[in-house]
Amino acid sequence: MKLIIAIIIIAAFIIGVVNNSKFKKREAEVLEKARLTGWYDVPYYDEQVVVKSRSTLEKYDAARFFKENREKLDKAEMIIERKNFIEKSLRESLIIIEPKNFFEYVNKNYRKLKKHVDSGIIKSQAYRIEVKYITSAGNHLASKEIELNKGEIKRFIQEPSLLMTKGEYSKYIKEQNKIALDKKHHEYYERVNYIIDYVNDCKASLIKKEDCYELDNLMAQLFDRTINSIKKIKTLDSEEWDIIGNFIDRIKNNVEQIVNNNQKILDYYKSPDFLKVKDTCETLMSSQRDFNEYIEEKVQSISKFFGSGVTRNETVYNDVNNYFRPYKKTITPFTAEVSSTVYANAENHPLEYVIKYFYPNKKSYPEQIQKLYLLVEELETLKDAKQIIDNYKAEYQQYLGDVPSFIIENDEAGFYSRLGFANLEESALTVEYKFSYTSPGGYAQRSFTFSMDEVHISQLIAALENKLTYKEFAKEQRRLMTKKLRESIKIRDNYTCCNCHNSIQKEPNLLLEIDHIIPISKGGCTTEDNLQTLCWKCNRSKSDKIIY
Template sequence: MFLAGAIIFIGLIIVVKIIIEKKYMQLEVEVLKKLNFPNWNVVPYYDDCITVKSRQTLEKYDDIKYFKDNKEKLADAENIIIWKNEMATILRKFLKNNEYKAHSQYDRITKQINVVLTNANAYRILVKYISSAGNNLGEKEIVVNQSEINKFKDDPTLLMSNGEKSRYLKEQQKKALNKKQHEYYDKVNNIIGYVDKERNSLVIKGSQEQLDNLIAQLFDRTVNKIKNIRSIDSEEWDLIGNFMMQLESKIEEIISTNQRVLKYYESSDFMKIKKTCEGLMSSQREFNEYITEKLQSISKLFGTRVVRNETTNEDEYNYIRPYKKTITPFTATVSASVFSSAENNPLGYVVKKFYPNKKYYPEQIRNLYRLVEELETLRDAKQIIENYKTEYQQYLGDVPSFILENDETGFYSRLGFANIDESALTVEYKFSYTSSGGMAQRSFTVPMTEETIAELIKVLESKLTMSAFAKEQRTLMTKKLRESIKKRDDYTCCECGNSIYKEPNLLLEIDHIIPVSKGGPTVESNLQTLCWKCNRSKSNKITA
């Protein structure tokens, strides 16, 4: 009986175990399906296995040795770690919230999941020491996590040989230097872009030239130095940076001052002054038009223009954007050797660069004679305009001091006064030299005074044939001669009788009775005093 009962009991236990195992297997199938896992071995414990041939190698073997010998494994290891983390996230999320927690076999499932989580917490390398006879004489485990991967990525030299490390560091230094250069090139371009954007809104006389000079300094002291710096740690970077900050401040000051002046011209205060002056200026409009004509004629009389419309900084890789600027008319950009020769023989090179064609000498000589006369007329007119300004002071009201300090010429021009810029009365030829790298910039001018024009005329006349010289020879209208004719005619217009006694601000000119174009000589008997209105009516005066 006892034996039979024992057999029955054992049988019941086996049945129960079978039932329990069946329930577990059913639960396991459901959970694996839920997790989308084929089995619990989906995440292996070891991810790679390395065999070494000595105990010393085994003892010294580490993650650096592993990735140095197998550089392609670094990216693989990171991908496996990322994948393992994703698997671990899925499992932890399942453990936190699932419908199986009340199942009697849930603890066994939890233990399986924890094993997988252990497998998933790192990239593992099994290193085995196998003898030549094939015996396993030792092994070690190397654990790599994301922090080790990041360490190698941040500092690739850890996995390089000495030669590779040296080449890599040089390349990195080159890249860092190149990046630094481009950062400074970008700063230069930002300054150029800002100036190009604002230049058309400048109203104050000389502002554009000031900006041009500042940009020239920018090219000279930054662009040409940036490309020559050979170290990212050079003190030159701070010097260049500080210079650019100072230059930006100067540029901003120029532009903000212009904006402030322009804002005043758009104000009601200025509009009131302008409206008041419109009535007063009506009688001077014809005079202003005449002065404008005179100014325009100067450019036609003064030789041949040699003008560059824009300048660009020539940098090897075209990193710097071109900067457009106004070049002084009658500017010849020459080589270093020509520049040096021109300094020693200025008039000779004025003729060579600006009067290259002998065919036009007769016309150009006549223009130079007339140039002297026109410049003297404009100088007289400039003083008359200044007298008008004084008379108008009582009608101007309270004009802000910063307007007259910064833009007196523009202020009066906007009110209708003729403007004779001093530069129009200071006619000059300019020679300019800039080295190929932009490091050296030099220039000098040849001012066309009455004496210099007379010398230039002599040089041109000396190159004419005898017959052409005899035809073109005439007397220069000097300042002394002009004054003697006015005094002879008692400062009175020989045509209409108006005089400076009747009209103190009357502009008087000296006229050839028989025009030069018709053979009239520059002698006292062929000269007379005319007021500007009567002189304007003579068609041959300006367009002979």
């Protein structure tokens, strides 16, 4: 019996030694997992405060502590983060220290380790401030504990107003409102910048110059209605935000519609359907190609009859405050950038200011007047040519049945130009003098155009003639070339070319022109005996030579 008892005692001793070793190992694992060097690494109280009255003790709270110790708020956040990690690690460690058998369960080291872990969990559950009431004599009469979790500490960080005095809070609100207002301003600036960037990127691919001008007009509206207006809004709840926002959206939609329509047209011109139409018309066009080229040359040369154009092609609107991106605006030929005063005067007296800005050199007036008289003749010729081209277009309609309607509606001139027809739209036969005003900051923009129709050309000729005296001969000769005289010469010559003898009887779509046999530049007069009817081919080859 004694032997059995001794064996049991020895076995229990050995098991105890083994279990002690196991628990020490488990304790080391728990401390390592929680990143602790010992069980006293986690204090119960993280801060201590001493007050000198009971009423102060009763009223003391976390807000007062951080008001008086604002520098400790970030530290408190770090402490609670660490404590949360320790608590989580210790709770997970309860599985590690769980007894595996009866002997481990009754082992005092288990109870000791369990006690350390439970104590660590309790201490790491909150950030704690101990507030002590100690009299001036040093007597500790009372104390209280303030506990804060991670969310409560975060709230103090995220809402600084909780720790402010009334004066500080008022200043803080003003600063926050200013920050919010600045943010709102920049949100709207970016909406405008998006449109500026979009238009700058897309303008180069537009196939219709009218679309470029329309984009410039939309951008002028955008600058005029938004830039200064955005800056002037001083409150977040102003109704102006919605008004400006709706306006920006409308401009954006209009811009995108122009670009999308353009892309739709470009896609069609790249399609097999258009190539098929073009191939068909290419064969038919061979007999008319020279005629179309001749008319196109006349159209392209029209601008040479007018005054001086601008020397630059574009200008840049840029925001001096760098809120907005630069916008490259198209500058058309014959555009004058003027001051607000000149702009107002030009609106009231356009012809006077056309002469001032586009015909500044009086020495060139005789040449310009002669060109303008010739321009009237050319416009008459082109009107006849337009009817002939329209006749050709009508003959081609049977081959154009499959052309989408949106192409003809949106780019009729471009479509026919791609087939080889001369472009004789009204816009191609009209030169416009444009006056434009842009404010110093580039935001307020206005412009108007003065179109040179036949009436205005006649007024321009008369105004230039009244400004100087020069050889009356040239003036009278050009003045005598009237529409009635032109028609009488054609009737006299039986609508037949005096050089090749082709006529409208042989070729219904024949373009006939009136030619000075001896050119005015060589002393010829505008009289019936010095005028003859030539077809466009013969007139083209004659130029300023004398051919009878």
